[in-house]
Structure formats: structure tokens, C-alpha cells
Amino acid sequence: MALVVQKYGGTSVGDLDRIRHVARRVAQCVKQGDALVVVLSAMTGETDRLTQMARKITAQPSQREMDMLLSTGERVTIALLSMALQELGLSAQSFTGRQVGILTDDVHTRARIRSIDAERLKEALSKGVIPVVAGFQGINHRSDVTTLGRGGSDTTAVALAAALKADLCEIYTDVDGVYTTDPNIVSEAKQIQKISYEEMLEMASLGAKVLQTRSVEFAMKYRVPVCVRSSFTTQEGTLVTEEDNEMEQELVSGITYDKNQAKVTLVGVPDRPGVASTIFEAIAKENINVDMIIQNVGQAGLTDLSFTIPQTDAVQAKAVLNGLAKEVGLAEVLLAEQITKVSIVGVGMRSHTGVAAKTFSSLAREGINIMMISTSEIKISCVIEAKYTELAVRTLHTAFELGEA
Amino acid sequence: MALVVQKYGGTSVGDLDRIRHVARRVAQCVKQGDALVVVLSAMTGETDRLTQMARKITAQPSQREMDMLLSTGERVTIALLSMALQELGLSAQSFTGRQVGILTDDVHTRARIRSIDAERLKEALSKGVIPVVAGFQGINHRSDVTTLGRGGSDTTAVALAAALKADLCEIYTDVDGVYTTDPNIVSEAKQIQKISYEEMLEMASLGAKVLQTRSVEFAMKYRVPVCVRSSFTTQEGTLVTEEDNEMEQELVSGITYDKNQAKVTLVGVPDRPGVASTIFEAIAKENINVDMIIQNVGQAGLTDLSFTIPQTDAVQAKAVLNGLAKEVGLAEVLLAEQITKVSIVGVGMRSHTGVAAKTFSSLAREGINIMMISTSEIKISCVIEAKYTELAVRTLHTAFELGEA
Numbered sequence: 077m078a079l080v081v082q083k084y085g086g087t088s089v090g091d092l093d094r095i096r097h098v099a100r101r102v103a104q105c106v107k108q109g110d111a112l113v114v115v116l117s118a119m120t121g122e123t124d125r126l127t128q129m130a131r132k133i134t135a136q137p138s139q140r141e142m143d144m145l146l147s148t149g150e151r152v153t154i155a156l157l158s159m160a161l162q163e164l165g166l167s168a169q170s171f172t173g174r175q176v177g178i179l180t181d182d183v184h185t186r187a188r189i190r191s192i193d194a195e196r197l198k199e200a201l202s203k204g205v206i207p208v209v210a211g212f213q214g215i216n217h218r219s220d221v222t223t224l225g226r227g228g229s230d231t232t233a234v235a236l237a238a239a240l241k242a243d244l245c246e247i248y249t250d251v252d253g254v255y256t257t258d259p260n261i262v263s264e265a266k267q268i269q270k271i272s273y274e275e276m277l278e279m280a281s282l283g284a285k286v287l288q289t290r291s292v293e294f295a296m297k298y299r300v301p302v303c304v305r306s307s308f309t310t311q312e313g314t315l316v317t318e319e320d321n322e323m324e325q326e327l328v329s330g331i332t333y334d335k336n337q338a339k340v341t342l343v344g345v346p347d348r349p350g351v352a353s354t355i356f357e358a359i360a361k362e363n364i365n366v367d368m369i370i371q372n373v374g375q376a377g378l379t380d381l382s383f384t385i386p387q388t389d390a391v392q393a394k395a396v397l398n399g400l401a402k403e404v405g406l407a408e409v410l411l412a413e414q415i416t417k418v419s420i421v422g423v424g425m426r427s428h429t430g431v432a433a434k435t436f437s438s439l440a441r442e443g444i445n446i447m448m449i450s451t452s453e454i455k456i457s458c459v460i461e462a463k464y465t466e467l468a469v470r471t472l473h474t475a476f477e478l479g480e481a
Numbered sequence: 482m483a484l485v486v487q488k489y490g491g492t493s494v495g496d497l498d499r500i501r502h503v504a505r506r507v508a509q510c511v512k513q514g515d516a517l518v519v520v521l522s523a524m525t526g527e528t529d530r531l532t533q534m535a536r537k538i539t540a541q542p543s544q545r546e547m548d549m550l551l552s553t554g555e556r557v558t559i560a561l562l563s564m565a566l567q568e569l570g571l572s573a574q575s576f577t578g579r580q581v582g583i584l585t586d587d588v589h590t591r592a593r594i595r596s597i598d599a600e601r602l603k604e605a606l607s608k609g610v611i612p613v614v615a616g617f618q619g620i621n622h623r624s625d626v627t628t629l630g631r632g633g634s635d636t637t638a639v640a641l642a643a644a645l646k647a648d649l650c651e652i653y654t655d656v657d658g659v660y661t662t663d664p665n666i667v668s669e670a671k672q673i674q675k676i677s678y679e680e681m682l683e684m685a686s687l688g689a690k691v692l693q694t695r696s697v698e699f700a701m702k703y704r705v706p707v708c709v710r711s712s713f714t715t716q717e718g719t720l721v722t723e724e725d726n727e728m729e730q731e732l733v734s735g736i737t738y739d740k741n742q743a744k745v746t747l748v749g750v751p752d753r754p755g756v757a758s759t760i761f762e763a764i765a766k767e768n769i770n771v772d773m774i775i776q777n778v779g780q781a782g783l784t785d786l787s788f789t790i791p792q793t794d795a796v797q798a799k800a801v802l803n804g805l806a807k808e809v810g811l812a813e814v815l816l817a818e819q820i821t822k823v824s825i826v827g828v829g830m831r832s833h834t835g836v837a838a839k840t841f842s843s844l845a846r847e848g849i850n851i852m853m854i855s856t857s858e859i860k861i862s863c864v865i866e867a868k869y870t871e872l873a874v875r876t877l878h879t880a881f882e883l884g885e886a
Contacts, residue, residue, distance in 0.1 A: 092534060092537050092538060095538065126557065129557075130564055133497060133565050133568060134565070134567065134568040137564045141563045141575055142560070144563075144575045144577075145557060151549055152531070152534075152553055155546040155547070155550035156535065159542045159546050160539070162543055169546075170546055170549045172626075175624060219579075219580060
């Protein structure tokens with residue numbers, strides 16, 4: 077008998093019919109002999125509905141109150157699914173994040189899990205009850221409700237699987253699994269059967285939306301096998317697990333892209349110690365996340381410094397930097413928002429050479445200029461003009477032969 | 482500076498405009514120097530919406546899951562009102578029933594409050610924060626969410642006022658206060674300015690819907706002054722408080738009626754010890770509440786026994802009694818559902834005679850037959866045929882001169 081944590085996303089519990097469908101699916105698994113813990117998101121659209129009400133009340137809702145408001149969505153779905161399971165003759169019980177002992181830090185609307193005391197879950201399981209747990213939420217040390225940010229239910233599921241030492245964590249969503257790239261751009265994109273934690277982590281943080289990055293970090297840290305699959309089909313999905321020899325034979329596993337980036341270029345930065353730290357400290361103080369950084373070779377004691385940040389923070393970053401310009405002695409602050417970061421991910425890169433060269437030459441052949449490059453052991457990212465996004469993704473997907481045979 | 486607990490019902494927070502209106506009202510009170518605790522219901526219609534979803538999933542939803550589901554409604558309104566108060570520049574914070582320490586018994590969907598640990602409320606008040614508390618809900622000893630039944634937010638408000646030793650508990654609703662009778666039946670019905678706990682308790686349990694009976698019990702037990710008033714006007718409302726000399730001068734305070742009753746008559750009951758207890762134990766075992774009981778004088782060792790029960794339990798009660806008929810030796814079980822209980826309430830009855838006589842003669846003059854009578858120190862209830870309800874209420878209202886001068 078395997079212990080499996082199953083997480084169903086908002087579209088999978090989007091209306092009463094779909095909730096009944098999930099109940100039947102759960103019943104089927106129980107019949108096959110598995111012990112299950114079910115984690116749910118809110119009905120699709122519910123979070124937006126609640127957020128809109130808040131925005132009509134105030135332009136800047138308190139984050140503590142947003143958490144109180146948004147955490148209601150999952151409570152509705154867990155109660156309804158528990159009823160649907162009971163209607164099928166199964167023993168089921170709903171639990172909030174608090175009730176299964178999810179303690180988080182204090183950062184409302186994007187809290188991080190600190191600890192899980194899964195005693196109540198274990199007790200329920202030992203009695204043959206199917207626990208139906210509200211994803212996305214926990215409580216802080218003051219016993220106030222916190223939420224884990226968009227996609228936080230994935231993290232709840234993986235964290236519970238880790239705490240319970242479950243055999244598998246299944247993430248049910250509205251796609252069949254993880255693809256070699258976005259099928260909306262490349263019709264030959266292929267579903268990946270198996271991918272390593274490291275690769276999935278890169279893919280998630282580089283823009284593949286199928287799993288929340290933090291859930292992959294959790295899975296990697298606690299070695300929880302995660303399966304991403306569709307709740308609407310019986311396809312097997314993509315298994316995210318430890319790297320094995322088979323995976324290393326693949327040069328590249330997937331191509332991702334992220335359009336939500338902006339590039340800041342500081343022209344005429346004095347080339348002396350302490351300047352870069354002054355600049356990046358000012359940016360960090362505003363809680364703006366800097367991704368790629370490039371410093372050009374200087375001439376006459378001046379260099380150009382470029383870096384990328386989330387597009388949503390671009391205006392704020394520019395204001396901060398303009399404020400610094402005089403103090404630091406910058407000539408100019410330039411902002412480019414029409415950019416995309418395209419990335420190639422694969423553990424095979426560790427043992428194969430030539431991936432970077434092939435990437436650059438493939439893009440060059442299509443006349444795509446690379447503005448910035450950053451690499452890690454298992455990925456290469458290139459910043460390009462946004463208008464070339466689809467062309468670049470298709471080109472690289474073909475170059476590395478990722479498509480269906 | 483007075484400490485006031487204000488409760489706003491579902492219609493008072495029925496949409497975003499009304500929530501903003503409540504926020505302005507609260508701000509006004511704070512400006513006048515009062516310290517406030519606000520208790521809210523769910524938006525009107527929300528409880529029905531959630532209940533309907535549950536009923537579509539299953540005909541018999543688990544009561545624990547109903548509580549998980551229904552307790553979300555108040556969490557939405559407390560978050561939104563807190564935001565609206567913050568938008569007005571006030572310091573406010575939402576709290577669930579659990580967070581203000583409302584511990585209840587284990588009876589899901591109609592739990593009773595066992596204790597309140599109001600430490601967090603006191604802390605918030607001491608910091609000048611306006612606590613906005615979810616009505617209707619608490620947790621049991623297992624930390625599961627419970628709800629207090631329809632109108633339970635009244636009880637939350639009064640219980641918090643008692644725990645905090647507040648100077649006043651204001652119940653804001655969509656009517657101006659407590660009336661001498663239903664204004665929909667008697668257009669001359671007058672708003673009562675002041676009424677004793679005992680009278681209000683009788684009126685609430687006899688069918689006046691303006692306050693939950695249990696909230697009045699709480700107010701009486703802890704001597705909390707309660708003011709019932711409209712959130713849509715600035716009228717002063719009705720004060721529910723300790724009996725004083727002024728009140729005693731009024732013979733009768735109000736006329737109520739309850740159409741949700743059914744009368745059961747057992748014909749040919751053997752007139753020997755133990756029979757009545759067998760019958761009423763069987764009824765109690767089904768959790769059916771018996772109200773009035775009348776036993777006629779027996780002939781030839783047989784008597785007739787009549788009693789009233791809630792109409793919703795009538796079919797079940799008849800089935801139980803038919804099952805007993807043979808064992809006990811009943812001739813027949815008759816059920817009358819077209820009945821109404823009309824009641825006259827007033828502390829003045831204690832010191833005045835003739836109220837009963839006037840009641841009976843007034844009804845007789847209109848040709849209304851009284852089927853059952855029950856009295857207490859401060860009330861007289863008569864069961865009559867349902868078709869005479871409005872006539873009886875108008876007749877008694879006039880007879881006791883309760884109308885506007």
C-alpha cells in the first residue's frame with residue numbers, strides 16, 4: 077500500500093461537477109489500495125473574485141487582511157470535496173492549513189513554511205479517513221492566517237508529502253505534464269516522462285508555470301518524487317525525481333522563456349570599488365530581485381553595467397537609480413522592457429560540451445542578437461529582443477531535436 | 482469613554498457599498514470617543530449560496546463539513562470591513578472566532594459557547610486597534626470550526642460584550658428595533674423603547690425574529706445592556722435591559738405569533754403511570770422539542786393528550802408515535818399543522834390581574850376558538866387555527882392598547 081499526496085488545482089475543482097469527478101478519481105485510487113491525502117486549491121476564478129472585491133474597497137489592501145480573505149477559497153473546496161467523498165461512501169474529513177499544523181513565517185501573502193506538525197493527519201490516516209487539506213495556507217506564530225503565494229498549494233502538497241514520508245506526490249493540473257517547451261509556440265513539443273529536480277527547478281524558475289518553484293525546492297530537499305499530470309485524462313504525466321543515468325544521456329531537456337523581465341543599463345559607471353554595492357544595496361532595499369548582471373569592460377575609468385529585474389518593478393527601480401545617479405556619478409539610466417529571457421535546461425550539459433556554441437550559432441543563423449548571457453551547470457539563458465521570442469524557442473527546440481520523432 | 486460591541490447583520494454588510502457605509506458609521510462612533518469591537522455576519526445571501534452548493538453535492542451534508550463551509554462567509558466580510566476602516570485611516574484588524582478565543586461544545590451547526598478567552602481582543606483594544614470579529618463561529622476542543630446556528634452572530638456579540646464587560650452591545654439590523662407586534666400585520670404597531678430581558682426572551686422564543694433567543698439568555702445572565710437598532714437610520718432603537726419600575730406600569734409589552742408549530746393529539750391514552758414518560762422519551766430521543774402539553778380529563782381510564790412541536794418535525798413525530806401506538810395502547814394519532822401560537826408578553830402581568838380574562842374574551846368576541854393555553858409569570862400563549870392569525874394579533878394589539886396614540 078502506497079501513501080500518496082494528491083493535489084488538485086483550481087481548474088480541477090472549478091465547479092461542482094468537477095469536484096464530483098475528483099471524488100470519483102480519489103475513490104478509484106482508494107479502491108486500488110492506496111492511502112491518500114488530498115490537497116486542494118480554491119475554485120478557479122474565486123481568488124480573482126475576492127481580490128477584485130478588496131481592490132474596490134481600497135487600492136492598497138492590508139496583506140494580513142488579504143490572507144484572511146483569500147484563505148476562504150480553499151475552505152469552500154475542501155468542505156465540498158469531503159461531502160462528495162462521503163456521498164460515495166468514503167470516510168473523509170476537511171482540514172485547514174492550521175489544523176494540519178502548517179506553521180509559516182510572518183510574511184503575509186507570500187509566507188514560507190517553517191514547520192509541519194502532521195500529527196492530526198497521521199491520526200486521520202490511521203483511522204482510514206481521507207484527509208482533504210486546504211492548500212496555499214498556514215498560520216504564523218501569532219496564529220494569524222498566512223498564504224503561500226500564487227501556486228502555493230503545490231508547496232503545501234509537497235511539504236505534506238515530505239512530512240508524511242509519502243511515496244509519491246501527484247500534482248493534478250489542466251495539462252498532461254511538463255513539456256520540452258510551450259506547446260502553444262512549438263506544436264511538436266513533447267511531454268517529458270522523467271525530469272530531475274535540478275532541471276525542474278531551473279525550468280520552474282525560468283518561466284515554466286506548471287509547478288511553483290518553491291514546491292520543487294521542497295521536493296528536491298526532501299527527495300519527494302513528484303508526478304505532474306492532468307486530472308482530465310488518465311495519462312501518466314511527468315515524474316520529477318532524482319537524476320539517473322538515463323537522464324544524462326539527454327543533452328537538453330527543455331526550452332523555457334520568460335517575458336516578464338526588464339533590462340536596466342547604467343551608462344558611465346565609475347569603475348571603482350564600492351560603486352556596484354551601493355547600487356545593488358539600493359535595489360535590494362526596495363525588495364527588487366536582480367537576476368542577471370553584466371559589467372562591460374571599462375574605458376577611461378568608466379564601465380557600463382546591465383542587469384535584469386522583474387518587469388513589474390521596472391518603474392520603481394528606475395526611480396531609485398535616478399535618485400542615486402548624482403551620488404554615484406552615473407551618466408544615464410536606460411530601461412529596456414521589450415526583452416525575453418530564453419533558456420536551455422539539461423543535466424546532460426554537465427558531461428557534454430558544445431551546447432553553448434550550438435545555442436549561439438542557432439540563434440545567430442536566424443539573425444537573433446543575444447543581449448546578455450548567463451549560465452549555470454545545467455542551463456544557459458540568453459536575453460533577446462521580445463519580438464524574437466517564438467522564433468528563438470522554435471529554433472532551439474529544433475536544434476536540440478526535442479520534438480516528437 | 483464607553484466600550485461598545487456593535488454587531489452588523491447580513492443585510493448591513495450585503496454589498497461593498499454597505500460595507501463602506503458601516504465603516505463610516507464605525508468611524509463616526511470612534512470620533513465621538515467610544516472604543517469599539519465590531520462583530521459581523523456574512524453578506525446576506527452568502528450562507529444560502531454555500532448551503533445550496535452543499536445540497537447539490539449531497540442530500541445529507543456532514544455537519545462538520547457544513548461548519549467548515551459556512552464559516553467562510555464571515556471571514557470575507559471581516560477582511561473587507563477591516564480594509565474599509567483602514568482606507569478611512571483607522572487602525573483595524575480582523576479576527577476569527579478562534580482568534581478571539583471562542584470555545585464551543587461539539588455540536589456542529591448549532592454549537593453553544595463554553596468559554597471566551599478575550600485576551601487578544603483586550604490587547605488589540607489597548608493598542609487602539611478596532612477588532613473586527615467574525616460572528617457565528619468558534620472552535621471546539623479538537624480545534625475544529627463550529628457554528629452557532631442561524632442568528633448566531635447576535636450571540637457572539639453579546640458573549641464578547643459580557644467577556645469584555647462592555648458598556649453596551651448594539652445589534653444593527655434592517656429594522657428600527659423591537660415592535661409591539663409584527664408591523665406587517667398591524668400597521669399601528671409601535672417601536673418599544675425599552676424592554677426587560679425576561680420579556681425579550683419570551684418574545685424571541687415566541688417568534689419575534691429580531692434577536693436570537695440564546696443571545697438574550699446570554700445578555701440576561703451577564704446583565705449586558707443590548708440595543709437593537711437599524712444600520713440604515715439614526716433612530717435610537719430598542720434597549721433591552723433590566724426590569725425597572727417604568728416597565729411594570731405597562732400591562733403588556735408585545736404580541737407575538739409563531740406559525741411554525743404543529744399540534745399532535747393522542748386519542749385514547751391509557752390513564753396510568755408511566756405512559757406519558759414512555760411517549761415523551763420516544764419524542765425526545767428523536768431530538769424533537771415539545772412545547773405546550775395538555776392532558777384532558779379522562780373517562781373510563783382513557784385520556785386525550787395534546788402537545789405542540791415544530792412543524793418541521795411533525796412527520797417524524799407521527800411516525801414515531803404510530804410505532805408506539807400498539808405498545809402503549811393508543812387509539813389514534815392526530816396531527817394538526819394549520820395552527821398558530823399567539824402570545825401576549827409583559828412583566829406587568831406579575832402585578833396585574835385580568836390579562837388572561839381580557840385575552841380570552843377579546844378572542845371569543847371575534848369567534849376565535851382557543852385550542853390550547855399555556856401561561857408563565859409574564860406571558861400567555863394561545864394555540865388557534867392558523868387562518869385567524871392576523872385577526873387575533875390585531876384584536877389583541879387593540880385590546881391592550883399597544884398602538885400609536
